Amino acid sequence: MTDHTHDIIIVGGGTAGLVAAAGAAALGARAALIERAALGGECLWTGCVPSKALIAFARKHRDGGRGTGEGSWPDAVVWLRSARDRIAPHDSPERFRGLGVDVLLSPARLVGPERVEVYDRVLRAKRIVLAMGSSAAVPPIPGLASAGFLTHVTALDQTRLPPRMVIVGGGPTGLEFAQTYRRLGAAVTVLEVLPEVLPKEDPEVGRFVRTMLEREGITVLTAFRAAQVRSDGESKVVIAEDGRQVAGDELFVAAGRRANTADAEVQRAGVELDAGAIRVSPRLETTARGIWAAGDVTGGLQFTAVAEYMATVVVRNALTPLSTKVDYRVVPYVTFTDPEVARVGLTLDEALAAGERAEVHRAEFADLDRAIVDGATDGFCKVITRADGTILGATIVGRGAGDLIMQLALAMRHGIRLGRLAQAIHPYPTMGEIVKRTAHSWYRTRYGDTARGRLLRRLVRWWL
Numbered sequence: 001m002t003d004h005t006h007d008i009i010i011v012g013g014g015t016a017g018l019v020a021a022a023g024a025a026a027l028g029a030r031a032a033l034i035e036r037a038a039l040g041g042e043c044l045w046t047g048c049v050p051s052k053a054l055i056a057f058a059r060k061h062r063d064g065g066r067g068t069g070e071g072s073w074p075d076a077v078v079w080l081r082s083a084r085d086r087i088a089p090h091d092s093p094e095r096f097r098g099l100g101v102d103v104l105l106s107p108a109r110l111v112g113p114e115r116v117e118v119y120d121r122v123l124r125a126k127r128i129v130l131a132m133g134s135s136a137a138v139p140p141i142p143g144l145a146s147a148g149f150l151t152h153v154t155a156l157d158q159t160r161l162p163p164r165m166v167i168v169g170g171g172p173t174g175l176e177f178a179q180t181y182r183r184l185g186a187a188v189t190v191l192e193v194l195p196e197v198l199p200k201e202d203p204e205v206g207r208f209v210r211t212m213l214e215r216e217g218i219t220v221l222t223a224f225r226a227a228q229v230r231s232d233g234e235s236k237v238v239i240a241e242d243g244r245q246v247a248g249d250e251l252f253v254a255a256g257r258r259a260n261t262a263d264a265e266v267q268r269a270g271v272e273l274d275a276g277a278i279r280v281s282p283r284l285e286t287t288a289r290g291i292w293a294a295g296d297v298t299g300g301l302q303f304t305a306v307a308e309y310m311a312t313v314v315v316r317n318a319l320t321p322l323s324t325k326v327d328y329r330v331v332p333y334v335t336f337t338d339p340e341v342a343r344v345g346l347t348l349d350e351a352l353a354a355g356e357r358a359e360v361h362r363a364e365f366a367d368l369d370r371a372i373v374d375g376a377t378d379g380f381c382k383v384i385t386r387a388d389g390t391i392l393g394a395t396i397v398g399r400g401a402g403d404l405i406m407q408l409a410l411a412m413r414h415g416i417r418l419g420r421l422a423q424a425i426h427p428y429p430t431m432g433e434i435v436k437r438t439a440h441s442w443y444r445t446r447y448g449d450t451a452r453g454r455l456l457r458r459l460v461r462w463w464l
Contacts, residue, residue, distance in 0.1 A: 006032045008318060009116050009123050011108045011264060012131035014041020015304050016295030018091055019311035020129050025099040027319050032123055033101050034108040034116065036263070040091035041133055043304045046153040049087055053080035055176060055336055058183035072184045073161035080156070110269040114290060126290050127318045130271070130278060131311070132260040134296035139168070139255045143229040147236045149251040152177065161186050166238055166248035168226060170197035172335040174254035175209065179337055181252075182218050189219040189246050191238060196222055198335065202347040202382065202395050209337055209397070212378065221246065259297045275299065282325035283317050284310060292318055303333050332409040334402035339379045342405035345393025345412055351384050356392060358384050359445065361418060363437035365398045370429035374399065381434045383408065389417030389442055400431050407435045418442045 008024050010017045013035030024031040038045060057076040089095065093103040106118040116123045136151040138144070150158070152173055165181045167174045170192030182188045190197065190213070196206035197213075197220060210220050221244070228239045235247040259277040270288035272279045277299025284292050292314045295307035310326060317323050332344040351358035365371040365379040379398025385391055394408040411421060422439035426432050446452055 006030050006102065006123060006125040008032070008127040008129065009034065009125045010129040010131060011110075011116060012041070012133055012260075012295070012297070013037075013039040013091075013103075014131060014133045014295060014307065015043050016131035016133075016297075016307040016311040016314075017041070017129070018096070019308050020131060020294060020315055021096060021101045022099060023312060023315035024319060025096075025101050027315070029319055031101045032104060032125070033096060034104045034106060034118060034123075036105070036107045038105075039093055039096065039103070040088060042135075042153075044084065044088060044091055046156060048304055049084050050080040050156055051152060051173075051176060051180075052336060053083040054180045055338070058180040059338055062183045073158070076180075076184060077156070077158075107263060109263065109265040110271070111265075113269055113288065115269075128269075128291045129311075129314055129318065130264065130266060130286070130291065130293040130297055131295045131307075132264055132297045134257040134259050134302060136253065137256040137258045138253060139226070141168075141226045141229055141238075144251070144253070147229045147231050147251065149229075149236075149253045151253055155252060162249035163187060164235075164248040165189070165250055165252055166191065166236070166246055167252045167254060168238065169254035169256075170194070170199075170220065170222070171254060171256070172198070172337075172341075174252070175213065175335065175337050177252060177254065178218055179213060179216065182213075182216055187217075189221065189248065191224040191226065191240075191246065192220070192222045193225050194222065198341065201335075201341060201343060202349070204382070205341055205395060205397055208379075209335075209341060212337070212339065257296065257302055259299050261297060283323060284314050284326060285317070301328060301331055301333075303331070305333070306331060330409055330413045332405045334405070336402070339376070339398045340396075340401035342396045342401035343394070344405055344409045345391065346384055347393060347395070348384050351392045356386060358392060359387060359442075360384060361438050361441035361445065363434055363441060365431075365434060368429075368431065368434055368437065370431050370433065371399070373429065374431075376431075381438045383418055383438050383442075385418050385442065389419045390415075391418055396434065398431070398434070404432060404434060407432065419446075 007029040009032045010020045011034050021031050021033040057079045096103050104118050109117050111117045114124050165186045165188045167178050167190045170190050178188045178190050197210050198206040225241045226238050227241045230237050236251050237247045239245050272287040278293040278297050280293050280298050286293050294310035294314045296302045313326050335341040362382045366377040371377045376399035381396045384393040391412045396404050418439050419442050426436050
């Protein structure tokens, strides 16, 4: 049976798909939303929500002085499931059907232009949005598959916490789980192939976070290129090219992500791939007429907030005459270690490589009154600017950095220079004052022991 009753078909019920479906319904379009598993996608079921619930539980467990008791992991799983269950109704089929969306829980594949096949029928629409998300990538290490391993998905099914965890990958996911496992009682070793953890961040950030993790008892081995994995009795052993060996009771692989494109057979509709991800234009059009893509499946910035943003761009371009392009110049994101790492824009090295005559302005949480009274003095705020104070990028490492970065992200978005942020009245005492103190650094650069500063002070003395 062929169904011609939809204006737009969205394949994938994660963040991008849900936002696209809700947006289409709000504009009065007849939308079909197809999801093979459960609405909410990875973020709700196996990604952002459960991992942050685990992080919150582990932090409370540590701060409560309860040590590393045997019962902590089962309690953590109960907590994450309860948190997830409270959030799930917002992404439920019932809610979207109430919005007027035709929700189909089924595998989907493209069978040609304007046509998507589900279990019992073929849907047809002139507009199709591909939002199938991504999955954990598995590195081709000999012996890894036969030895067995966990990912962030299968880790949530553990009934007990293994005494020794080896985590392959020192990016955000690997470090978040490393700290969680350690705080709940496991001995943890992190293996990173590059010279430092969090390799996409400012080099200072990786060194800082590694020191913090090591302070908690986590072993971090960098420049560790795994050549083989083998089983040795109850242990799993990772062997490096240089001969180093690390044994654990369980391996956790956190080595990046790959786009979910295979099952939907998108190439049958003329959609071209680039390194396994869907190739899109700045308007998020694929190479096939009438087909757009949004979220992780495009292989770009794989963040929930970016998927949401991309979906709004797709809805506008697919359903209205008000065409627009994506703009990724100001994308804040967070690594949810403790302390958090938040970033927006360029690092100093990236700014210099782009030909900017960049300056660095910074402030330390150790000098902030609220951080002192809260006992949260670890970290810093580092802002990269042009000489006139135009913000090129910023990094905050510290308690609540993910919330604090938004001051700087909004300033970048609206062209507000760093010096102007010093003029804003910040409540006292709050962690948000770290941004004001960093802005004061820009003023000190201009009006401290400089020709401009000396001239200003002479004018003041003359006026007095």
